[in-house]
Amino acid sequence: MQPRPVVLATFNARFAHASGALRCLQANWTGPRPLVLVEGTLEDDPVRFAERLLAENPALVAFSVYLWNVRLTEHTVRVLRRVRPDLPVIAGGPEMATDQTGPELAHLVDLAVVGEADLAFGQLCEDVLSSASGVRRPAAVLPPPDLSQVRLPVDAFTDLDLAHRVCTVETSRGCPMRCAFCTAAGTGVRRFPTDRVLAQLEALWDRGLRRFKFLDRSIHHGDFEPVLDFFLERTEPVFVHFELTPHRLSTALAFHLAEFPPGSLQLEIGVQTLDHEVSGTIGRPFSNVIEETLDFCVNQTDAHVHADLIAGLPGETLESFAAGFDQLHSLGVHEIQLGILKRLRGTGLCGLMPAGQFNPEPPYDVLFTDTMSFEDMQRLKRMGRYWDLVANSGSFRETLSLLLKDSPFHSFLTFSDHLFSTARRTHGIELNRLSEYLCDYLCEVAGCSRPDVLAALEADYLRCGRTSRPAFMQKPGSRTPPPPSKPPGSPRPPRQRRHN
Structure with a gap:
């Protein structure tokens, strides 16, 4: 009878990200038990994710924890503690670094691992599995491994990973x-x-x-x-x-x-x-x-x-x-x-x-x-988000040239303040709606001529190959032009292509 597996788990930012940490551990796994990878995203429900983990009938669950998933991981571990209080749980990753207080998660798991565990992970799992149930161990602070002995995760990436992540x-x-x-x-x-x-x-x-x-x-x-x-x-x-x-x-x-x-x-x-x-x-x-x-x-x-x-x-x-x-x-x-x-x-x-x-x-x-000040830091956080949507995205290259004056920073910060006072949010702004916000600001606040603004927006839509236009950009009887052809087989992401 095959022994119950050790389950490696984490929450990635999105599906397109394949956890390198889990795959490094998988590539160097030497334990006697099978190893199973279970990945979720930050949108996952912790109860359903716990259900996925328990469906593997694990002997032990080990989480890779970082800045963005620590609270979701804590919630999931709390669920596991109620449903399967006897199930050993390990957590490692950047968020487990020791400091004066330590993360709350460190007090919920059987073992917190600090450092690179490529070579030590198998033995750590066996040590936890062989110890008395419910006994918390001191954090395992690991020295950096000799990289000449660490196997690179060539085979740990699946064909699905290589094709879509x-x-x-x-x-x-x-x-x-x-x-x-x-x-x-x-x-x-x-x-x-x-x-x-x-x-x-x-x-x-x-x-x-x-x-x-x-x-x-x-x-x-x-x-x-x-x-x-x-x-x-x-x-x-x-x-x-x-x-x-x-x-x-x-x-x-x-x-x-x-x-x-x-x-x-x-x-x-x-x-x-x-x-x-x-x-x-x-x-x-x-x-x-x-x-x-x-x-x-x-x-x-x-x-x-x-x-x-x-x-x-x-x-x-x-x-x-x-x-x-x-x-x-x-x-x-x-x-x-x-x-x-x-x-x-x-x-x-x-x-x-x-x-x-x-x-x-x-x-x-x-x-x-x-x-x-707190107020200025809040303004900068919003500006960073809006700059990513408008400038870094490559979606508004021509329109941006109308917006940025002598000081690009102050020009865009002023627009950012106006946009937040109008939209009252930094996320979930659909592209056509963002185009309308830009048009209104440039025409009504920045003093640009409406024909110039509409021409710049139209040039951006054409350059990016968008096939739909918001109502304020449409002319009576106009037809949407076909999108430009894309380079065949190019692995370059669309965001980078839009900057050309």
Whole structure:
């Protein structure tokens, strides 16, 4: 008779995301029991998810927990405790990092795991299963494993994953920088053997994967050229996402990035702040070549460039943040991700800023700082959401040019304030309705001529291949033009295509 399985579970942000953490554990599983993966999304009902878990008749359930799913995981564990109080439960992941209080979830499970459990997970499960029922164990704080011994999850991705989901790969773990807000600060960089990384990429390619998202903190660290060569040697279309820090690019790295054909490369550049003093406060080395690096990526490569800024860093004011935003926008990056500072467990930020300045509930985002009011932080949060809908989406490239004046930041912040006062929400705004909000603002508040605004909106609709028009854009007797043809077999996501 086959023993009852260990069930690995998590809630992903959406179905399109395949949990890399679960698949790493699966790839390195050596326990005597079968291992079953059960994934849900943040929209799942915890009672129904618990039912799915129990349907596997598990001997033990282990959850992967992170910032966005911790409360949903807690709810699910509480349900399991009532329905099956004898069922052992383990939880690990970034949210289980130790600090003065620890997450509430740590007190609900039989074992909290802190650190990378690739090699230790099987033994941890057996230890819990062999211990007395209901006896909580001290948190297992694991040292970083030797990556030469860790198997990469080539076979853990199913054909369904490869065809329909974002599959993540990694060549290294850790980061050499010591940014106060980051969970990887000062951990150093450890690398998987290059030959095994290339073998993983080859295997995934042979199985049909054409969209690769790398988890490495930056391709600056280590010899990344063989990985870039792997993709440059392929003739079929591919889409690859890399992260890098805005430091000087080596000649070899710059040459390789410039070789990628249009539509095949996305670079996510962690700028975070353009204020020298703020950068020093958070322990982040300030790069004097930020503009040079961004200019190269935007103008000397065919990459889609996505730059990150964090609002709410200690010492940052609304005006200094505005200056950084405008400076970044002037460099022509395709997307500016306006993020909000979060107080993550185990980071240096916990000793740098008072806990009382942050939301006590996940995602632990900053509410106010010594230099930025609660009201302005709320405005920036809304602006970040609306900027993503209007600018980062690529849906309103022509219309945006009418909106942004001398200071793109202040122009858009003013629009954001107006939009929120009108719509009273930041989510669930349908595209045609958003178009109407833009039209009304530009015509009635910004003083643009209605024909110019309608012409810009029409150009955006045509460029994006939209086949319907809201009533305010339709002319009597007009017919909707056919959508433009799409490049055959392109793995590039629609969002990136809209920026062309």
